[in-house]
Amino acid sequence: MSPLFHGWTSFARCGVGILCLLWPSAVVAQESASQGRFADQLYTTPATALRSIELPREHVERYSQALLQAYLRFYQVTEASLLYRGERVDYIRSIVATLDDNLDRSEYFDFIRVRAFEANTPIAHALPSGILLVSHSLVQVTRSEDALAGALAHELSHLDLGHVLRIPRAMVHQGRRIEELRPSDWTDLITHPYTLDEELAADASALRWLRAAGWDPALYGQYLLRRSKDQRFAQRWFHGHLAPALFLSELKHPELERRLQAMRQQGVTLAPRAAAGGP
Numbered sequence: 088m089s090p091l092f093h094g095w096t097s098f099a100r101c102g103v104g105i106l107c108l109l110w111p112s113a114v115v116a117q118e119s120a121s122q123g124r125f126a127d128q129l130y131t132t133p134a135t136a137l138r139s140i141e142l143p144r145e146h147v148e149r150y151s152q153a154l155l156q157a158y159l160r161f162y163q164v165t166e167a168s169l170l171y172r173g174e175r176v177d178y179i180r181s182i183v184a185t186l187d188d189n190l191d192r193s194e195y196f197d198f199i200r201v202r203a204f205e206a207n208t209p210i211a212h213a214l215p216s217g218i219l220l221v222s223h224s225l226v227q228v229t230r231s232e233d234a235l236a237g238a239l240a241h242e243l244s245h246l247d248l249g250h251v252l253r254i255p256r257a258m259v260h261q262g263r264r265i266e267e268l269r270p271s272d273w274t275d276l277i278t279h280p281y282t283l284d285e286e287l288a289a290d291a292s293a294l295r296w297l298r299a300a301g302w303d304p305a306l307y308g309q310y311l312l313r314r315s316k317d318q319r320f321a322q323r324w325f326h327g328h329l330a331p332a333l334f335l336s337e338l339k340h341p342e343l344e345r346r347l348q349a350m351r352q353q354g355v356t357l358a359p360r361a362a363a364g365g366p
């Protein structure tokens with residue numbers, strides 16, 4: 088069993104606890120256990136088999152729309168409350184405009200469309216159609232423009248590197264239709280959308296982009312370090328069967344420690360205490 092897959096199953100065990108708290112319907116958990124999870128199958132499909140799969144733009148649009156709706160349901164946000172403009176959106180857009188120079192144009196989107204919303208969880212997600220979902224909470228918890236730019240660069244890197252297309256490609260590979268996805272499948276896709284390799288690649292791009300723009304990658308690294316501490320805190324709560332929604336997003340990147348280690352190797356100085364053990 089690969090470490091990644093092992094991580095997945097650990098997450099799945101914990102995930103049942105979260106789901107039961109959020110959705111009293113135990114059907115979700117039963118469905119996952121008895122029929123196998125689509126998200127698990129994604130990990131058994133070799134990336135090389137997926138890369139060559141061509142997707143019609145219409146298919147990517149439809150998948151992105153369905154994913155957007157799933158995100159809104161998951162975070163209990165109405166479509167009407169999504170912000171398309173205003174001071175907060177303009178601020179995020181100004182950071183994206185700087186990062187945008189690094190993005191290769193995709194055949195699936197012409198430009199990045201920022202959509203902001205209120206949520207207690209710090210969230211940024213890029214959809215394959217070029218929509219970047221950002222919660223106001225992310226702006227607050229990152230504490231600096233540098234760290235916020237890092238978090239946005241990381242998500243845009245997933246888009247740029249084609250990671251966001253792995254799932255729709257896997258669906259085509261398996262002959263699945265978007266409409267077949269069950270609520271539990273969407274939850275899996277939202278809570279654990281990327282592999283560790285993809286996370287590391289997105290961070291490496293983000294560091295390059297930050298340095299090119301003159302932002303300090305250390306502030307992004309320190310933000311991730313804070314998150315990893317929050318995560319450990321959340322997990323302690325978790326095993327005590329309390330999973331405040333506030334910490335849900337922390338479980339999206341369970342390999343934070345490995346990511347921080349990679350950042351140190353790429354010359355990012357994290358908090359003084361974390362760097363103390365180094366040479």
Ligand SMILES: [Zn+2]
Pocket residue numbers: 241242245281285286289340
């Ligand atoms: Zn990521």
